[in-house]
Amino acid sequence: xxxxxxxxxxxxxxWNDYVGNIAVGLLRTLGYTVASFIGATILGLALxxxxxxxxxxxxxxxxxxxxxxxxxxxxxxxxxTYFGLPSVGVRLEVFEAGxxxxxLFYAAYLSEIFRAAIAGVHRGQQEASQALGLGRGKxxxxxxxPQAVRLALPGTNTMFVDxxxxxxxxxxxxxxELMTQAQLIASETxxxxxxxxxxxxxxxxxxxxxxxxxxxxxxxxxxxxxxSLARRRRLKxxxxxxxEGRV
Numbered sequence: 241x242x243x244x245x246x247x248x249x250x251x252x253x254x255w256n257d258y259v260g261n262i263a264v265g266l267l268r269t270l271g272y273t274v275a276s277f278i279g280a281t282i283l284g285l286a287l288x289x290x291x292x293x294x295x296x297x298x299x300x301x302x303x304x305x306x307x308x309x310x311x312x313x314x315x316x317x318x319x320x321t322y323f324g325l326p327s328v329g330v331r332l333e334v335f336e337a338g339x340x341x342x343x344l345f346y347a348a349y350l351s352e353i354f355r356a357a358i359a360g361v362h363r364g365q366q367e368a369s370q371a372l373g374l375g376r377g378k379x380x381x382x383x384x385x386p387q388a389v390r391l392a393l394p395g396t397n398t399m400f401v402d403x404x405x406x407x408x409x410x411x412x413x414x415x416x417e418l419m420t421q422a423q424l425i426a427s428e429t430x431x432x433x434x435x436x437x438x439x440x441x442x443x444x445x446x447x448x449x450x451x452x453x454x455x456x457x458x459x460x461x462x463x464x465x466x467x468s469l470a471r472r473r474r475l476k477x478x479x480x481x482x483x484e485g486r487v
Contacts, residue, residue: 253431255438258421262442265421269446272335272407272417276342277400283343284350291355302351309348315409317341322413338410338417346403350396357392358384390461397454401447408443418442 290302309317321344322337332340361384369379408419422439426432 253425253429253434253438258425261421261425262418265416265418266442266446268415268417269404269407272338272342272410272415273400273404275339276346276407277403279339279343280346280350280399280403281396283347285354287347287351288354288358291351292358306348306351309345310352312345314341314345314406315412317345318409318412334410334413334415337413338407338415341410342403342406345406346399349399353392353395353399354388356395357388357390360391361387393454393458393461397451397458400454401451404447404450405443 287302287306290298291306293299318338318341321332321341322334325332325337369383374382407415407417410417411419411423414420418439422435426435429435
């Protein structure tokens with residue numbers, strides 16, 4: 241008796257019939273996660289820069305957006321996006337509505353993480369860059385941003401894992417992600433306990449390795465390990481010159 245057949249006997253669910261459904265749900269979940277995280281990161285960074293702007297006219301709208309979406313449940317945003325917008329003539333597909341909801345919600349939290357990280361870079365770094373003749377753009381991209389990334393990593397990693405789990409709320413609009421597939425399987429088999437236990441284990445199997453990989457990445461960056469190939473080549477070349485006494 242194979243391990244899979246023993247598993248089936250214990251849970252009394254014909255999992256062989258639903259492997260395809262679970263695989264589709266898993267791919268949808270990852271699709272929602274990646275698309276939403278990219279959008280939320282871009283919007284969150286823009287909001288963070290607006291919050292740090294000296295002009296009150298720029299800061300206030302960003303602060304209002306952040307406080308609004310931080311204090312509204314994600315489920316309410318999903319309902320407003322998918323069921324509410326058609327009332328004013330805006331109809332979105334399920335994927336578009338799901339991604340938009342997650343982007344709007346998580347951009348508010350990421351903006352706070354990014355704002356704190358950018359503000360945490362010592363002012364002297366910018367002053368030194370300006371003294372060397374670097375413009376504001378180069379100062380931000382080459383001096384402030386790399387240091388802010390290190391400061392923002394812990395919070396950003398937590399938000400990413402939380403985003404994976406929050407895609408399960410899209411079951412309310414039948415988004416065909418992992419939790420939606422679990423609901424369909426449970427309704428067909430009438431084995432809700434077993435099905436949701438397995439799906440919970442599937443979420444853990446996704447989130448735990450991701451969180452550990454992100455933690456490893458965080459440690460590498462804090463240790464000063466260059467991530468880009470160009471930086472690694474330059475560092476290797478510098479070490480070679482030092483070893484040869486050419487510097």
